[in-house]
Amino acid sequence: MDSASVTTSSTGTAATSAQRDNIVFVHWHDLGRHLSCYGAEGVDSPHLDALAAESIRLTNAHATAPLCSPSRGSLFTGRYPHSNGLVGLAHHGFEYNDDVLTLPQLLGGAGWRTALFGMQHESSDPERLGFDELDVSDSLCDYVTERSQDWLRARQSAGDESPFLLTAGFFETHRPYPADQYPPADPHRLGVPGFLPDARPVREDLAGLLGSITKADAAVGRLLATIAELGLDESTWVVFITDHGLAFPRAKSTLYREGTGVACIVRPPRRRALAGRVYPDMFSGVDLTPTLLELLGVEIPDSIEGVSHADAFLAGRPAPGRSRSHPVVRDEVFTEKTYHDNFDPIRAVRTRNYAYIENYSQRPALSLPLDIRDSPSALALDGSQDLPRPAKEFYDLRVDPYERVNLIADPQYADEIADLAGRLTGWRESTGDRLPDERTGNAIAREFMARYQRQLASDYAAEPERQLPSRRPRGSERELRENGRGERA
Structure with missing residues (x-):
């Protein structure tokens, strides 16, 4: 598609190349809604709090799954894990089905430039994700932010006026929380969420988490400053989202609210003149891709299982005396x-x-x-x-x-x-949800955990910082090298 082309959404909204918006998409690990703008006590996240104040802040957003790869797969495809193939972790060998199209593929086909820096946990082959450019060699926030800033500045210097999707994936807020990287908060001055016991080990654990939040929040602040410096805030949707709940007991890996509830903050381009507000309606991870596609004027494929909230996002604040300005998009x-x-x-x-x-x-x-x-x-x-x-x-x-x-x-x-x-x-x-029987499901799990344990016992895994694939900030080291059949997994 050439730069003068017109794309049309499923609702008929048209956008010429001169009007098409950009997206900067920032996603974090294992955080749930544990930010001060969502009521968490003692969290130092001033840049995200400021972003939330001028954005659409979703208060009832939920991941489709309470763990990394399945939840992220839904964000980028608009399809449920059992539909897109990511029913387990990518480093355990699970992959997208062959018919799955991702957000960067859909936008790339409509004329957007797409780039990924840092964290991804959807495939052992990052090229499969459909980005034009990517660097997954390091997903620590300082590196990701610097690469993202350089990319935005280089694009501006080259006079590139094509719309873009920039995805910045931070490893931070995933365990562990090394004190030398993330100075912990004061455990006596933080709030313990109601689903956890108020005990010393919990407070000290949370203190480490809060240190990593502060570090990553500062990086978001630098990225937002660059967006403003380059004048891109006029034409760019900034999307911040977490993949699932906190990595604490009764949260991550459960289907309780604390396991699937996520922070989702969406700042419209300045030229849209939309004031910040709270969006209390139910929102699913499968809704993100169709919502973004419609906001950008790109057709939503029939294969997508989520629903678009674009009209509700664009409706703005309710008029005086009215409780809402738009119909409810979904109620479950x-x-x-x-x-x-x-x-x-x-x-x-x-x-x-x-x-x-x-x-x-x-x-x-x-x-x-x-x-x-x-x-x-x-x-x-x-x-x-x-x-x-x-x-x-x-x-x-x-x-x-x-x-x-x-x-x-x-x-x-x-x-x-x-x-x-x-x-x-x-x-x-x-949606065609079919579960394996107990015997088959357990056998599949035993197989991928055996491969995982073999990797941990290898000389490669014994090297520093290579103890668990899911805990590694270096992208090339997060995936298993082989699945059980001698293929990449």
Whole structure:
């Protein structure tokens, strides 16, 4: 497509090359909504707080899955993990299905220049993701920000007026939190989220996390300053999102609110003249790609399973005396987990008021992934994490936001439970969600964990900073070199 072409969205919105907006897309690891602009106490994140104040700040956004690759895959494809193929971690050998198109591929085909710097966790072959340019050699925030700034300045110096998608992936806020890299916060002056026990190991663990947040926040501030310096804030959507919940017990790797709830901050281009506001409606990770495509005037493929919130984003603040300025786009989100460090099949649906979860295998109440199992916070658990997990769970979020009291057997909620169970079944059927049986699922998990353990035992893995693929800030070292069949995994 040449630079003078016109693209048309599924709703008929047209955009010429002179009008087409850019996107700077910043994503962080394992943070959930743990920022002061979302109410977290003691977090020092002034640049993201300032960004949120002038942006559309989503307060009910959820990942499709509570772990890295499946959640990120949905952000970049608009399809659920069981539909796009990323039902487990990329470094465990899971990949996109051959028919999947990614956001950079879709925008690239419509005339946008696309670049990725830093973190990606969707494929062992970054070239598969469809970016024109990429550098995944280092995903620490200082390097990623410097490369992103250089790219933006070089583009400006060359007189390149084509629209662009710049993706900056930060490793920070993923465990571990080395004190020499991220000076920890004062553990006595931070707030402990209500889903965690207020204990010394938890506070010290959170202090390390807060140190990494402050470091990464400063890098975001430098990137935003460069965008403004180059005048790109007039024509650029800035999108900040996290992949899933905190890497703490009862968050990451669960389908509770703290496992799937994410921060999502979307700043419109200045020329759109849209004031910052809170967006309280339900939003799913699969909605990001169709929303961005429509905002940019690019056709949304039929294969995308998410829905666009573009019209709602552009509607602005509600008029005086009105509670909203747009129809509700969706009133439920669906979430899933199939594999993490084991086979753990779970599906859920949640609305603003209720959450309903189906567990398809007998497992402990909390199946902790390796990074959480090794954490100080895991030591503060009271033992209830080892109790049997119920087959079904139902929570009234109006009185129980941390999903502690399972009301599945309460006859008072029979109608609500039946409604959500029916929605979940309908979604699974309409999206072709098929789970392996227990024997097959466990065998698949044993195979990828055996490969993983073999890598950890190798001479390569014994070198410094190469202990766990999912914890490595160096991109080329995050993936396994082979799957079990001698192919790249």
